Amino acid sequence: MRGIDQLLRLLKNLRHQSRILTSGLLLVAWLAAGCSSTPKEPAVAAGTKAVGGTDEQIFLGDTIEKNYDPNVIMKRGEAFFDKEEYSEALVEYNHFLDLHKSHVLAPYAAFKIGESHFKMAKSIDRDPEPLTKAITALERMRKDFPGSRYDAQAQQKIQECHEWLAQMHLFVGQFYYRRESYLAAAHRFEQIIKIYPDKPVAPDALYFLALSYHELGADDWAADNLTLLAERYPTSKVAADGRSLMAKLGGKKPDTLIAKNPSATPFSDARPYASPSDRSDLPSIPSAASAFGALKLPSANALGQSFTACRLGAWC
Known part of the structure; x- marks a missing residue:
């Protein structure tokens, strides 16, 4: 009888220890599952350009809101402009004006279109087309938004365009002179x-x-x-x-x-x-x-009639 009692107590102890071990394993598994389910920052979609200091969500997705929201469109334009990707910036600024011509930021968008064209001009021995486009855009901005806070800046930028165009034409004239033309x-x-x-x-x-x-x-x-x-x-x-x-x-x-x-x-x-x-x-x-x-x-337009924009x- 004594041997049987000892055997029963041993089995009872083993059963108790098994329960403790099982509970421990379940706790470890639960903690591991909890850690693995911690939310992570969404990865930037493949092909999306990372823009430092800019909310990358404005470049993700193709929802109606992101293609219509004026703040999102303007943020994209500014991000491209800051990265000196002026062609992409032009798309966003023009898109903004197409949808939000009466928005408070519309004069700013129109000014940035002219400034983007101006920034695309490389040097006096390159194609003057970006400068003529800048003049056209800035003149349109002053006409469409008279008296805006960007009017003086637009006028100054137009003067800079003419300065550059004058240098370009002098350079071309001197080139022809050296070629005996x-x-x-x-x-x-x-x-x-x-x-x-x-x-x-x-x-x-x-x-x-x-x-x-x-x-x-x-x-x-x-x-x-x-x-x-x-x-x-x-x-x-x-x-x-x-x-x-x-x-x-x-x-x-x-x-x-x-x-x-x-x-x-x-x-x-x-x-x-x-x-x-x-x-x-x-x-x-x-x-x-x-x-x-x-x-x-x-x-x-008058410049186009006076000068032939040729290479x-x-x-x-």
Whole structure:
């Protein structure tokens, strides 16, 4: 009997220990399951661009809300702009205006369209199309949202575009001059003087115009332009070169003294081999007073008519 009692107590102890072990295993399993089910940050979808400091959810999904919500659209545009991905930014800003033309941020979106085009311009030896598009967009912004808080910034950006375009056309004209394409060069320099007489490149354009006429054998016309250079831009960096060229031409006075008749200037759409008697019917460049006193920069459409937006190496 004693042996049987001992055996029963042993079985009872084993059963109790088994219950404890089972409970322990269940507890460990529950804790493990709880840890594994802790929510994790959603992974960015494949192909989505990670944008530092930006809520990546604005790039995920294709819901109606994310394609219509003005704040989400603007955030995407700003994120692309900050990453210098201006083509993508343009898509978002234009999308914003298409859906929310009356929104409080609509003038800002319109301004950013012009600024994005401006940022896409690379250098003066590249295609000027981004600059003309920037001028068009900024002029439209000022027309559609008159008196907005971005009006002054848009006007300043338009001025910067014209500065850059003037440098581009001078660069192209000098390129043609070095290639001995003097007619093409003269055309570029004439247009710069007519459209941008107040820009820093104007004296250089006038000097190179005189050089081009000299190379074409039209020394009278070259002398006329050198006289104009001395009168309008006496302190320019090319003023001394202009005087040297005038001395090389023999120091002769122009047939028509510009100082006495400032409206009868010899260049515009003039024919380089025309005789002095043929000059009376040629269009005239504005006088110095009118050029600087009532200067109005051309619109993008007017620029397209005056200048041919061509790449370097093409005759235009």
